[in-house]
Amino acid sequence: MKKLSIVDIANHLNVSKTTISFILNGRAQEKRIGKELVERVQKFVDEVGYKPNSLAKSLRTGKSNIIGLMVEDISNPFFAAIARLIEDRAYKNGYKIIYCSTDNDTSKTKDLINMFRDRHVDGYIIAPPEGIEEDISSLIKDGMPVVLFDRHLPNVSTDYVEIDNLFSTYNATMHLVQQGYKNIAFVTFASHQTQMQARLQGYKDAIKASGLRPVVQEIVFDQNEELIMGPIATFLKKNKNLDAVFFGTNHVGTCGLKVINNLGLKVPDDLALISFDDYDVFKLFSPPVSAIAQPIEAIADSVITVLLNKLNTSSQHISSQSIVLKTDFNIRGSSKAK
Amino acid sequence: MKKLSIVDIANHLNVSKTTISFILNGRAQEKRIGKELVERVQKFVDEVGYKPNSLAKSLRTGKSNIIGLMVEDISNPFFAAIARLIEDRAYKNGYKIIYCSTDNDTSKTKDLINMFRDRHVDGYIIAPPEGIEEDISSLIKDGMPVVLFDRHLPNVSTDYVEIDNLFSTYNATMHLVQQGYKNIAFVTFASHQTQMQARLQGYKDAIKASGLRPVVQEIVFDQNEELIMGPIATFLKKNKNLDAVFFGTNHVGTCGLKVINNLGLKVPDDLALISFDDYDVFKLFSPPVSAIAQPIEAIADSVITVLLNKLNTSSQHISSQSIVLKTDFNIRGSSKAK
Numbered sequence: 152m153k154k155l156s157i158v159d160i161a162n163h164l165n166v167s168k169t170t171i172s173f174i175l176n177g178r179a180q181e182k183r184i185g186k187e188l189v190e191r192v193q194k195f196v197d198e199v200g201y202k203p204n205s206l207a208k209s210l211r212t213g214k215s216n217i218i219g220l221m222v223e224d225i226s227n228p229f230f231a232a233i234a235r236l237i238e239d240r241a242y243k244n245g246y247k248i249i250y251c252s253t254d255n256d257t258s259k260t261k262d263l264i265n266m267f268r269d270r271h272v273d274g275y276i277i278a279p280p281e282g283i284e285e286d287i288s289s290l291i292k293d294g295m296p297v298v299l300f301d302r303h304l305p306n307v308s309t310d311y312v313e314i315d316n317l318f319s320t321y322n323a324t325m326h327l328v329q330q331g332y333k334n335i336a337f338v339t340f341a342s343h344q345t346q347m348q349a350r351l352q353g354y355k356d357a358i359k360a361s362g363l364r365p366v367v368q369e370i371v372f373d374q375n376e377e378l379i380m381g382p383i384a385t386f387l388k389k390n391k392n393l394d395a396v397f398f399g400t401n402h403v404g405t406c407g408l409k410v411i412n413n414l415g416l417k418v419p420d421d422l423a424l425i426s427f428d429d430y431d432v433f434k435l436f437s438p439p440v441s442a443i444a445q446p447i448e449a450i451a452d453s454v455i456t457v458l459l460n461k462l463n464t465s466s467q468h469i470s471s472q473s474i475v476l477k478t479d480f481n482i483r484g485s486s487k488a489k
Numbered sequence: 490m491k492k493l494s495i496v497d498i499a500n501h502l503n504v505s506k507t508t509i510s511f512i513l514n515g516r517a518q519e520k521r522i523g524k525e526l527v528e529r530v531q532k533f534v535d536e537v538g539y540k541p542n543s544l545a546k547s548l549r550t551g552k553s554n555i556i557g558l559m560v561e562d563i564s565n566p567f568f569a570a571i572a573r574l575i576e577d578r579a580y581k582n583g584y585k586i587i588y589c590s591t592d593n594d595t596s597k598t599k600d601l602i603n604m605f606r607d608r609h610v611d612g613y614i615i616a617p618p619e620g621i622e623e624d625i626s627s628l629i630k631d632g633m634p635v636v637l638f639d640r641h642l643p644n645v646s647t648d649y650v651e652i653d654n655l656f657s658t659y660n661a662t663m664h665l666v667q668q669g670y671k672n673i674a675f676v677t678f679a680s681h682q683t684q685m686q687a688r689l690q691g692y693k694d695a696i697k698a699s700g701l702r703p704v705v706q707e708i709v710f711d712q713n714e715e716l717i718m719g720p721i722a723t724f725l726k727k728n729k730n731l732d733a734v735f736f737g738t739n740h741v742g743t744c745g746l747k748v749i750n751n752l753g754l755k756v757p758d759d760l761a762l763i764s765f766d767d768y769d770v771f772k773l774f775s776p777p778v779s780a781i782a783q784p785i786e787a788i789a790d791s792v793i794t795v796l797l798n799k800l801n802t803s804s805q806h807i808s809s810q811s812i813v814l815k816t817d818f819n820i821r822g823s824s825k826a827k
Contacts, residue, residue: 217604225563225588226573235564238590242597247604249587250563252576259580266555266585270608405769412773431743435750437775 164195218458219267220250220276221260223301228430229401229445230278233300236451237276244459246273255372257282264290274458279304281343296461300454302346303473310461312453312474316346319443319478320353323425324397326441326482328361331489332395332423338383338407339399341369350399350427366390370403379406380413387414387422394423394489401428408436424485438484446476502533556796557605558588558614559598561639566768567739567783568616571638574789575614582797584611593710595620602628612796617642619681634799638792640684641811648799650791650812654684657781657816658691661763662735664779664820666699669827670733670761676721676745677737679707688737688765704728708741717744718751725752725760732761732827739766746774762823776822784814 157175161168171192173182179189218241222230230252238248249272253260260283267275274296279287284304290297291309299311320337327335337354339347351367358365368386370379383406387393398404404426416422418438426433429444453474495513499506509530511520517527556579560568568590576586587610591598598621605613612634617625622642628635629647637649658675665673675692678685689705696703706724708717721744725731736742742764754760756776764771767782791812 217608224573225576226566226569228564228566228569231564231566231569235562235590238563239592247589247601249589251585251587252573254577263585270555270587405773408773409769431747431770432773435743435746435770436773 160192160195164192166192215271215273216245217247217249217270217272218274218276219263219270219272220248221253221263221267222250222278223253223255223280225250225252227402229301229428229447232447233451233454236448237455240451240455244455246459248276253278253280255280261286268295274298274462276300276454276458278302296458298454298458298461300450302344305345308471310457310472312450312457312476313346314445314450314476314478316349317353317356319480320350320397320399320427321357322353323441323443323480324354324357325361326480327395327397327423327425327486328357328363330423330486332486333363334366334390334393335363335395335397336366336368336386336390336393337397337399338368338370338386338403340372340403342372347399354397366393376406376409379403380410383407383410384414387411387416395419395486396422396424398424398426401426401430401433404428404440404442405430405432408432408440418485419487419489423487423489429479429481433483436485438487441483441486442481444479444481446478449476498530498533498537502530504530553609553611554583555585555587555608555610556612556614557601557608557610558586559591559601559605560588560616561591561593561618563588563590565740567639567766567785570785571789571792574786575793578789578793582793584797586614591616591618593618599624606633612636612800614638614792614796616640634796636792636796636799638788640682643683646809648795648810650788650795650814651684652783652788652814652816654687655691655694657818658688658735658737658765659695660691661779661781661818662692662695663699664818665733665735665761665763665824666695666701668761668824670824671701672704672728672731673701673733673735674704674706674724674728674731675735675737676706676708676724676741678710678741680710685737692735704731714744714747717741718748721745721748722752725749725754733757733824734760734762736762736764739764739768739771742766742778742780743768743770746770746778756823757825757827761825761827767817767819771821774823776825779821779824780819782817782819784816787814 157168157171161171170184173179173184174189174192220234220237222234225231225234234250241248251263253263257280260280264286275290276298278301279299284307287297287304287307297309299309303311303313324335335358337351339351355365370382373379387410396407398407411418411422418424425441427443429442433440433442457472495506495509499509508522511517511522512527512530558572558575560572563569563572572588579586589601591601595618598618602624613628614636616639617637622645625635625642625645635647637647641649641651662673673696675689677689693703708720711717725748734745736745749756756762763779765781767780771778771780791814795810
């Protein structure tokens with residue numbers, strides 16, 4: 152059965168659309184509409200099971216109970232896990248999440264922000280790509296609740312949830328040094344994003360503090376995995392003196408493991424390994440790979456808590472909040488002492 | 490700057506809201522609104538850069554260029570990869586995708602369908618949980634384009650995209666038999682969904698055709714991985730005569746590998762392995778695990794092609810279409826001949 156509209160009800164009861172609308176929106180008394188008519192409308196509505204169109208309702212009230220979530224790439228296990236948990240937490244609090252991948256593409260992201268805006272989402276959770284500062288500033292200026300995560304935009308003052316990237320890579324690099332490794336490379340994606348810059352800096356700081364030489368290989372991201380594996384293979388073949396490699400993301404790490412298998416390298420005897428992010432692929436590798444585990448549940452909890460606070464507080468006086476969470480370093484066989 | 494509304498424009502030009510609305514919607518001539526006024530409104534609108542609210546527009550036109558995608562669990566790599574590809578294909582065709590996880594929860598799914606409906610999505614792509622037949626039938630009756638994937642609902646006549654589940658497990662079970670394995674178990678999630686039933690049937694058919702005894706272990710799905718690993722461990726300890734195990738999904742397979750590592754079983758000498766779905770974790774295990782690869786790209790392409798055809802055809806005369814795609818069986822070290 153097709154949903155009844157206010158017009159259908161009005162036609163059926165031979166009453167004006169405006170009157171029906173006032174009654175359904177609880178404004179009968181205010182508008183001095185007779186009790187008898189209110190009862191007649193209510194009875195009919197109960198019988199036919201009319202449900203108000205919530206899109207029209209959100210046009211009136213400006214509330215949709217929907218939160219827009221924008222991640223970089225939903226097929227990345229980090230973002231997939233975060234999205235799943237945020238959706239779960241939000242749903243338990245009466246909010247639905249609709250999400251999209253930005254592909255780190257500025258113009259697609261702008262386009263998606265406009266779509267969310269037009270669909271009247273109540274708030275935004277965004278892992279922002281580069282070049283999106285203006286659009287996010289404009290959302291904030293218009294009073295939209297926005298929480299960033301995974302990274303932040305240095306020139307935009309808003310709430311964000313992050314992990315302690317710099318300390319995490321510093322600490323894990325120091326572990327390699329303590330295990331006796333001396334030629335430690337950092338292989339990562341080329342990126343200006345805050346979290347990637349901080350990871351690189353943590354590695355560099357630890358290498359410098361240990362009096363070693365930094366060896367950094369930045370790889371251009373590509374959807375085609377072969378174009379990530381190729382440069383890693385070339386790099387490893389050219390730098391035969393390396394005794395350890397630190398992969399800067401789960402994606403680089405997974406590609407790196409494939410390259411290491413293809414080259415027939417023994418871990419950790421030929422090459423010790425550490426990866427940022429901790430997933431099944433690292434736990435199940437032989438030997439298991441030491442990895443920095445992001446606190447996925449805590450990130451999701453913090454993001455949704457900060458956003459719900461903003462949604463439920465009409466006051467604009469709360470200054471922005473940044474939450475930095477600790478990671479776990481899971482030491483496994485891939486970084487055994489030399 | 491805040492977006493101008495029709496009311497703002499009306500107030501500024503001292504013209505009625507209705508008149509502005511008629512002009513902006515190209516109905517000035519029909520409503521006999523003077524040319525001079527139309528030009529004045531148009532000029533002002535051009536100056537201030539007014540953009541019509543596309544939510545209000547979609548209320549009028551019923552078109553949003555948004556497709557609603559509902560997967561079981563976005564953190565499952567199968568659904569994450571499919572969602573990513575569907576989003577990409579849709580975006581290239583001028584459609585945005587908004588997605589949600591159903592958790593295989595009937596009431597959440599009903600709730601999400603209502604939300605999509607209220608947000609005026611143009612079409613639906615759904616991996617349907619059980620118990621949702623009525624809601625999907627109602628969408629279809631109302632003329633909404635719906636494409637199901639991964640599974641179908643036997644009592645609902647609509648388009649769907651699936652893989653050949655029964656043949657895939659039949660074929661892979663036969664491979665184990667040909668490699669000399671005789672005590673082959675099938676470990677899977679307890680489910681009435683069509684794809685899960687077909688996978689189980691393919692295994693049973695092959696076992697029967699080979700004159701062997703079926704050993705089926707159905708596990709109740711749980712978000713907590715320990716509650717999946719526990720029953721697998723108990724099952725493997727109780728059935729020491731098994732020489733091969735076939736995992737019915739990637740999730741069961743990944744949990745199974747962890748159990749096999751924990752129990753210190755050697756693959757394939759103690760136990761040969763095959764898993765449905767093919768992911769990095771299977772490729773990188775030692776030895777690599779033989780796996781049935783779903784044609785993720787072809788599934789995404791088919792889903793979006795079928796839906797776009799429905800969206801672009803005003804005719805209701807197309808009967809529903811079901812597309813069944815072939816899988817690849819990647820034979821690796823985990824099922825080496827005995």
